[in-house]
Amino acid sequence: MHVPARISSAVPPWLAHTLRAQRGPVPWSAVVRGALAAGPLLLAAVLWGRPSAGVVAALGAMLAGINDRRGSRRSAVQRLGVPAVAGACGLLLGSYAQEYAASADGQTGAVALIAGLAGLGLVAGAVSAVGPVASAVGTQLLVGAAVGAGMHLPEPGWQRALCYLAGAGWLIALRLLLPSPGAPGAAGSFRFDGERTAVADVYAAIADLLDAAGGPDALARRAALTGALDHAQDALSGPRLRARPSSSAERRLHAQYLAALPLAEAATALAWAGRTLSAQASEGPRRLAAAVRSGDAPGPLPAPARYDAGLRALDDALLHAAEAFDGGTGHLPRSKSRLLPAARRALGPGGREYGVRVALCLGASAAVAQALHHVHWYWLPATAVFLVKPDLGPLVSRVLCRALGTVLGAALFAACAALLPSPYGLVALVALSGALIPVATRHFAAQTAVVTVLVLGLVMVAGEPQAAWSRIGETLLACAIVLIVGHLPLPGHGGSGVRTRLAAAMRAADAYLGHVLSGSDDRAARWALRRAAYRALAQARAASEVSAAELPTLARHTAGAGEVAAMLELIVDTATACAVHLDDTGRVPEQHARHLAALCADLAELTRRKELAEPRSWITTA
Known part of the structure; x- marks a missing residue:
């Protein structure tokens, strides 16, 4: 994250966070997948004469695309697939809730629907506190439930769920099958390019930390090394058919990752000592990073001077790494079952507090939407689901970005809808929006604007009237509800x-x-x-x-x-x-x-x- 120093010192923290945006290279592979996901699915459904089915499939692809971040292919199966299954289940539950509410007495059905969404929010909110994947699970479960309960489509609930899974599955298939641009072919199958990049980034981060030793950036570089190690660990521990790596290329990557651990330890100790090191100290890890990316041998590694314990540890770790790169194999130790720690976190104070706030936000937004009798009433609870997520930033920052992004997105869509032919112009707009999502995720306001354009395009393709301006009003209502609920005092400690x-x-x-x-x-x-x-x-x-x-x-x-x-x-x-x-x-x-x-x-x-x-x-x- 980056924000100019003069801005961060001149404004309060809650506003400074709103002005921040992530920086980095454009993820072109994710952009290509986004362009090939929702738009082509919607086009195929329109040509087939089933645009409503295409809308649901495109929705599944869009929500999976929001979670399509850098990493290995196999870890993407879990990161994208598990939330997609939860979203399909939510869509199924919401569809049957819609049928029950329609068959029951008007007020009774509405009250039951509101209570059902609030109860689901309590469970999904607690689950979301477990971790990033669980947070995406809770989000898609609740969004699917709100859409299923409020969006009138000709398909029965089970077909909607299958269409949703098909959309997310299509994006996962693209993630598994398309090679990444610039992936080195000599390093083995392109299936492991994400793992190679992650392991290479670890060695590069070690070299950066050694260069920063004794300087003001040492702590930041050590934090960057932690992030690189976390990312590589996740990339290498994705789901597989066998308990251990099944190919020589994969076993070698595991050995190279394990060889980086003593190097990271030595580099951390040297940075902690606070002495500036010669450039020769970082040369070895940089050569190892280049070797991981290319798949070639690193060649002779320069040995650092061995005049203290940290440098001796660094030299020994480089020798160990050279052996691993010279044909060594290994595998990550089997992780213990995470079910019990996950259950403790979900049922603990953090899970309970977040679950209650999600339930209150979802129930209140559904109640207000029902009272307004709006045709798109499900937008209110669906918007609240995203706004209440703490992993998207501080509450006030989320609200400001959501409001600004919705206004910009709705205005842009209104202009495009007046000029583009329906439905094919809208399909092209959906495809363009899908391609922009991976770039727009760098700032919540930009992501909101792109998603607003995409969702409004889906609504019109489904046969509903243009609803750009009502979208703004309902978003502002959801912002107000989440702000109020987010500041309500709850029993026990806050935070x-x-x-x-x-x-x-x-x-x-x-x-x-x-x-x-x-x-x-x-x-x-x-x-x-x-x-x-x-x-x-x-x-x-x-x-x-x-x-x-x-x-x-x-x-x-x-x-x-x-x-x-x-x-x-x-x-x-x-x-x-x-x-x-x-x-x-x-x-x-x-x-x-x-x-x-x-x-x-x-x-x-x-x-x-x-x-x-x-x-x-x-x-x-x-």
């Missing part, structure tokens, strides 16, 4: 999601630090615990940054969470330096021990003062 993330980060740091100080020589276990600690810390820091950018009435509940997360990261960095010295000398240097004890004491005082979490035993006794 439960942030507190849950901080507690998880403390547990992970506890496990890692305990393993390091125990003197265990099981390095594989240590690297796995270190990965878990940094991953949990990154999630806690991201949650605290979002919370800090809320309006003061909400931000006060988690004031200081960012300080706690930053201090935990310093503790884990120090523990990493201790681990490197233990490997080298068999003991922890006295200055490291004193520094670690001081950090733990400061953290204990900070957690007591901020009342954000119960201090762990290792903090209070350090």
